[in-house]
Amino acid sequence: MDLLLLEKTLVGLFVATILAVIISTLRGRKFKLPPGPFPVPIFGNWLQVGDDLNHRNLTDLAKKFGDIFLLRMGQRNLVVVSSPDLAKEVLHTQGVEFGSRTRNVVFDIFTGKGQDMVFTVYGEHWRKMRRIMTVPFFTNKVVQQYRPGWEAEAASVVEDVKKNPEAATSGIVLRRRLQLMMYNNMYRIMFDRRFENEEDPLFQKLKALNGERSRLAQSFEYNYGDFIPILRPFLRGYLKICKEVKETRLKLFKDFFVDERKKLGSTRSSDNGELKCAIDHILDAQKKGEINEDNVLYIVENINVAAIETTLWSIEWGIAELVNHPEIQKNVRDEIDTVLGPGHQVTEPDLQKLPYLQAVIKETLRLRMAIPLLVPHMNLHDAKLGGYDIPAESKILVNAWWLANNPANWKNPEEFRPERFLEEEKHVEANGNDFRYLPFGVGRRSCPGIILALPILGITLGRLVQNFELLPPPGQSKLDTTEKGGQFSLHILKHSTIVAKPRSF
Numbered sequence: 395m396d397l398l399l400l401e402k403t404l405v406g407l408f409v410a411t412i413l414a415v416i417i418s419t420l421r422g423r424k425f426k427l428p429p430g431p432f433p434v435p436i437f438g439n440w441l442q443v444g445d446d447l448n449h450r451n452l453t454d455l456a457k458k459f460g461d462i463f464l465l466r467m468g469q470r471n472l473v474v475v476s477s478p479d480l481a482k483e484v485l486h487t488q489g490v491e492f493g494s495r496t497r498n499v500v501f502d503i504f505t506g507k508g509q510d511m512v513f514t515v516y517g518e519h520w521r522k523m524r525r526i527m528t529v530p531f532f533t534n535k536v537v538q539q540y541r542p543g544w545e546a547e548a549a550s551v552v553e554d555v556k557k558n559p560e561a562a563t564s565g566i567v568l569r570r571r572l573q574l575m576m577y578n579n580m581y582r583i584m585f586d587r588r589f590e591n592e593e594d595p596l597f598q599k600l601k602a603l604n605g606e607r608s609r610l611a612q613s614f615e616y617n618y619g620d621f622i623p624i625l626r627p628f629l630r631g632y633l634k635i636c637k638e639v640k641e642t643r644l645k646l647f648k649d650f651f652v653d654e655r656k657k658l659g660s661t662r663s664s665d666n667g668e669l670k671c672a673i674d675h676i677l678d679a680q681k682k683g684e685i686n687e688d689n690v691l692y693i694v695e696n697i698n699v700a701a702i703e704t705t706l707w708s709i710e711w712g713i714a715e716l717v718n719h720p721e722i723q724k725n726v727r728d729e730i731d732t733v734l735g736p737g738h739q740v741t742e743p744d745l746q747k748l749p750y751l752q753a754v755i756k757e758t759l760r761l762r763m764a765i766p767l768l769v770p771h772m773n774l775h776d777a778k779l780g781g782y783d784i785p786a787e788s789k790i791l792v793n794a795w796w797l798a799n800n801p802a803n804w805k806n807p808e809e810f811r812p813e814r815f816l817e818e819e820k821h822v823e824a825n826g827n828d829f830r831y832l833p834f835g836v837g838r839r840s841c842p843g844i845i846l847a848l849p850i851l852g853i854t855l856g857r858l859v860q861n862f863e864l865l866p867p868p869g870q871s872k873l874d875t876t877e878k879g880g881q882f883s884l885h886i887l888k889h890s891t892i893v894a895k896p897r898s899f
């Protein structure tokens with residue numbers, strides 16, 4: 395580090411300390427802030443609570459400070475909400491006030507400062523993007539158009555696993571093949587495209603870039619520069635990598651997918667009866683001048699992360715729980731055999747006849763929520779919550795995982811017990827009809843992808859269980875289900891090796 399930069403940093407820290415003391419004294423007088431650990435100047439609570447603010451650590455803090463508490467992370471206010479009533483207030487009653495999103499220095503890069511849909515503030519742009527994305531992605535018509543494709547992709551997974559002799563003996567990392575399936579499920583919708591196999595160079599490139607995007611965005615490594623702006627110069631190297639990844643990625647989306655589809659469009663007559671894929675609708679909106687080319691690329695970016703990873707993590711958790719609970723796995727298989735008859739492969743319309751399978755999916759989403767803190771919300775203006783003042787532009791985290799795992803509200807929540815959704819919790823749905831259970835959020839910023847995610851989960855898990863006995867690898871009695879949390883994500887730490895023994899019908 396050069397001396398000039400160090401000198402500037404130290405002077406800056408000094409000035410910021412004085413300012414922080416003055417501001418916090420003034421603020422303390424004016425605002426009735428939520429409880430929380432006592433903040434020190436500049437760093438706030440950062441040094442006390444550390445970087446890893448995952449759902450479990452935030453739960454521990456809620457037990458200490460209550461259902462609403464405030465953390466000062468350097469210059470940023472972080473409000474954490476941990477009760478169904480307060481979640482209702484944030485997501486429903488005051489859904490407009492708390493309907494914006496915070497971004498940080500890294501998310502600013504990946505979303506072009508909110509030119510996308512997921513990370514934009516609540517307002518005109520968000521409304522337009524959500525409207526434009528609804529018809530091509532989030533309707534039952536889309537499900538009906540693409541479900542034969544998802545069924546074919548799941549069948550192809552089953553076929554490939556059966557062909558691989560290792561699968562039935564030492565086991566395979568099933569996730570790798572399922573990742574290809576999830577890309578195909580979503581790329582069919584977006585571009586009417588699929589990748590033939592895991593070795594496809596374009597698929598490999600995409601997977602690597604999306605992986606890098608997720609890692610860079612979800613990491614805690616850059617917190618210091620985000621919380622304490624004066625330290626931002628030290629993040630230069632990190633942010634440079636983010637910019638490179640972002641640019642390479644958007645260029646890949648443009649050159650290999652969006653432009654290809656445009657070319658195809660220009661060679662077709664407009665009324666030839668062919669079904670449009672999502673990008674055709676999005677490009678129509680661009681032609682009408684509703685959005686620009688960057689917005690188009692950010693829509694593709696959003697789907698790549700919001701849709702593919704989350705659903706894949708949930709499938710992976712579901713498989714891990716089924717392997718670790720063979721009796722539950724057997725119940726799923728028996729249900730499918732009894733209701734559909736052995737050999738009839740699960741399809742989307744069958745799912746409504748398979749309540750036990752649906753309960754397994756709900757239970758997976760409860761215990762192993764892919765987005766346990768929802769996507770962070772934000773209030774653009776000063777607001778009130780739970781009797782406290784919330785300063786404008788606070789980051790609001792709803793600890794949805796704790797809402798769904800708090801023993802005060804659930805019977806033995808630490809147990810993986812799908813039966814709960816057929817018994818005492820039989821009225822609880824994944825769509826947010828109960829504020830204790832919000833795997834997809836609820837209200838204005840809730841997940842519109844739920845309509846696709848649930849059938850994809852059902853088809854995939856159903857087909858795997860009806861075609862294979864899923865077991866831990868030889869010498870292991872259980873799969874390791876250690877969690878890995880990020881800024882707001884949760885996935886399994888180690889991608890498990892799984893033995894898949896084909897069943898004979």
Ligand code: HEM
Pocket residue numbers: 485511512513524531696697700701702704705708763764765768769770771832833834835836838839840841842843844846847
């Ligand atoms: C199991 C799979 C999935 C889970 C658990 C999940 C969960 C979530 C959650 C918790 C949110 C934030 C809600 C909030 O902040 O209040 C969200 C937002 C979102 N999800 Fe999903 N999601 C999944 C699959 C999908 C799929 C398949 C798509 C698209 C095809 C999708 C698209 C989105 C979008 C666009 C948003 C942002 C909505 C907005 O800001 O207005 N998700 N999702």
